[in-house]
Amino acid sequence: MDNLISLVNKIQRACTALGDHGESSALPTLWDSLPAIAVVGGQVIFLSDPSLFFSRFSLSLSLSLSLSLSLSLFLSYSFFQSSGKSSVLESVVGKDFLPRGSGIVTRRPLVLQLHKSDEGTREYAEFLHLPRKRFTDFAAVRKEIQEETDRETGRSSKQISTVPIHLSIYSPMVVNLTLIDLPGLTKVAVEGQPDSIVHDIENMVRSYIEKPNCIILAISPANQDIATSDAIKISREVDPTGERTIGVLTKIDLMDKGTDAVDMLEGRAYRLKFPWIGVVNRSQADINKNVDMIAARRREREYFNSTPEYKHLANRMGSEHLAKMLSKHLETVIKSKIPGIQSLISKTINEIETELTRLGKPVAADAGGKLYAIMEICRSFDQIFKDHLDGVRPGGDKIYNVFDNQLPAALKRLQFDKQLSMENIRKLITEADGYQPHLIAPEQGYRRLIESTLVTIRGPAEAAVDAVHSLLKDLVHKAVSETLDLKQYPGLRAEVGAAAIDSLDRMRDESKRATLQLVDMESGYLTVDFFRKLPQDVDKGGNPTHSIFDRYNDSYLRRIGTTILSYVNMVCATLRHSIPKSIVYCQVREAKRSLLDHFFTDLGKMETKRLSSLLNEDPAIMERRSGLGKRLELYRSAQAEIDAVAWSK
Numbered sequence: 001m002d003n004l005i006s007l008v009n010k011i012q013r014a015c016t017a018l019g020d021h022g023e024s025s026a027l028p029t030l031w032d033s034l035p036a037i038a039v040v041g042g043q044v045i046f047l048s049d050p051s052l053f054f055s056r057f058s059l060s061l062s063l064s065l066s067l068s069l070s071l072s073l074f075l076s077y078s079f080f081q082s083s084g085k086s087s088v089l090e091s092v093v094g095k096d097f098l099p100r101g102s103g104i105v106t107r108r109p110l111v112l113q114l115h116k117s118d119e120g121t122r123e124y125a126e127f128l129h130l131p132r133k134r135f136t137d138f139a140a141v142r143k144e145i146q147e148e149t150d151r152e153t154g155r156s157s158k159q160i161s162t163v164p165i166h167l168s169i170y171s172p173m174v175v176n177l178t179l180i181d182l183p184g185l186t187k188v189a190v191e192g193q194p195d196s197i198v199h200d201i202e203n204m205v206r207s208y209i210e211k212p213n214c215i216i217l218a219i220s221p222a223n224q225d226i227a228t229s230d231a232i233k234i235s236r237e238v239d240p241t242g243e244r245t246i247g248v249l250t251k252i253d254l255m256d257k258g259t260d261a262v263d264m265l266e267g268r269a270y271r272l273k274f275p276w277i278g279v280v281n282r283s284q285a286d287i288n289k290n291v292d293m294i295a296a297r298r299r300e301r302e303y304f305n306s307t308p309e310y311k312h313l314a315n316r317m318g319s320e321h322l323a324k325m326l327s328k329h330l331e332t333v334i335k336s337k338i339p340g341i342q343s344l345i346s347k348t349i350n351e352i353e354t355e356l357t358r359l360g361k362p363v364a365a366d367a368g369g370k371l372y373a374i375m376e377i378c379r380s381f382d383q384i385f386k387d388h389l390d391g392v393r394p395g396g397d398k399i400y401n402v403f404d405n406q407l408p409a410a411l412k413r414l415q416f417d418k419q420l421s422m423e424n425i426r427k428l429i430t431e432a433d434g435y436q437p438h439l440i441a442p443e444q445g446y447r448r449l450i451e452s453t454l455v456t457i458r459g460p461a462e463a464a465v466d467a468v469h470s471l472l473k474d475l476v477h478k479a480v481s482e483t484l485d486l487k488q489y490p491g492l493r494a495e496v497g498a499a500a501i502d503s504l505d506r507m508r509d510e511s512k513r514a515t516l517q518l519v520d521m522e523s524g525y526l527t528v529d530f531f532r533k534l535p536q537d538v539d540k541g542g543n544p545t546h547s548i549f550d551r552y553n554d555s556y557l558r559r560i561g562t563t564i565l566s567y568v569n570m571v572c573a574t575l576r577h578s579i580p581k582s583i584v585y586c587q588v589r590e591a592k593r594s595l596l597d598h599f600f601t602d603l604g605k606m607e608t609k610r611l612s613s614l615l616n617e618d619p620a621i622m623e624r625r626s627g628l629g630k631r632l633e634l635y636r637s638a639q640a641e642i643d644a645v646a647w648s649k
Ligand SMILES: Nc1nc2c(ncn2[C@@H]2O[C@H](COP(=O)(O)OP(=O)(O)OP(=O)(O)O)[C@@H](O)[C@H]2O)c(=O)[nH]1
Pocket: 041, 042, 082, 083, 084, 085, 086, 087, 088, 100, 102, 103, 104, 105, 106, 183, 184, 250, 251, 252, 253, 254, 279, 280, 281, 282, 283, 284, 285, 287
């Protein structure tokens, strides 16, 4: 399990390269699940000469100057006491490498990964943003941290940023450890900083330390009342039981004479689950004199061993002990979190894979590949359209409804009574007779009456064609929206939809022609048998010598009307069955057979440029797919590595 911390280090670096560092991600981030140690400390304002400040302050009041002027005077006569956060980090590493200065120096989180290398190997540092550049001069590391901070936040603005800087230090002197240095909590903004900075820092610190996997290294100076320590205050907020807070007390050597930190270090003044660790870092004078870390650590050891108050605690005090304890603790925490991390990784892999399937495959680069991709997408669209017609998906049944209900109802609604009214029959029979009334039967009159009645069937026939056309159009729209791959390519989606509708329009025109032809055919040639089978007047006992003029009387005309109505009803019954057949043949069957045939012909003639434009994916989808692809790679490799480590337990 020795390589646990380096495994987590590796995953953290990969997370940062992907921008997966715990913020604004739709998916749970791997980063959040990885245990890490965040270093938190505050700053306290001290006056350099309080009497001077107060004399000016009262003067400012007497002159009725504004409070803001008083505050700026206050700041100009004050100095900040830092908790010693950077000093602790440097002691743990055993190197001078962090920027120093007044005010808020740490303005971006610094993820510091310490890798213990083999004895005798050269120490070096590496930044994630400068891959393959090895820093052996740690002063250059400090400069790069400063410059990289400025690159993100702007040199003059003194703003802060949540984007971390990743620094790895490889050295035989360090222990395997990951520490995140966060900006120091402050109470006031200094010149050039927005007032919001106080809250911004607090929010940034909180966003790191509130994660249950974060171990909080809370740094407080011993020469300040612990009740006012910002580090302890914010840690208590997110970790009220103190289970993941490790308290570090700095500046023990600077405590007032006659006071000591024993109550704190023994946990009586403020209890945490882990014992407090006291450290003595280099003073500013030591730093100015370039006292090196080795000497500083030796002096720290001597301090605890030789100070009577701390002698009994010496074996658990100092930076070296702190580093070892942190490394061991981090390893224990990582070990306990491995099952959780494994399950998060496999859950996330599943989620990413589902999302990638939903987004569809990326576009092929060559013309052949593009053509193939388009054909495949069209085929799946066509299959979905057919599925709707064949009842695999809903909607096709509405077409049967046209044939079974709408068409018969429309035929029924035809007003044959109007065509076959006594008046109309008389009119048409008389007109057809011309100058000479018919002798035996009004043949021409019959024909005209039948023709004028049958023509009205064209209306319902045409309406049935249109109704099926509109249903087929609906199914095309449905199939377009249900074809996942078409979602990916708005251009192709529009073209396929338009091509399918064009085909349906052509089929509708052909169907109309064929269906109306059926109706016209009925008017063009009457079924002779029907009339042959009609009983003649003589058969019915009529008087064959009946005057020809009697033949225009009402009962004679009514009989003609009845005969024609029964003929027309017979024709309607036939058309009721043949119209659907014609519609299905010309529209439904044809749509199933050749909906995109014209489009495929056009596609074959298209140039690569046009094919590319059809596959012009929505850039947002392209971006999302590539982001998810990278994330999937990260999670898969993390899964493989964690599994390997877990199995070797
Ligand atoms: N004598 C003494 N001085 C210390 C100790 N720890 C820190 N200092 C000094 O206190 C000053 C501030 O220390 P830093 O480590 O820069 O403080 P910081 O909290 O990191 O400050 P920021 O980087 O602004 O967040 C420096 O001059 C240090 O030399 C200590 O234990 N003893």
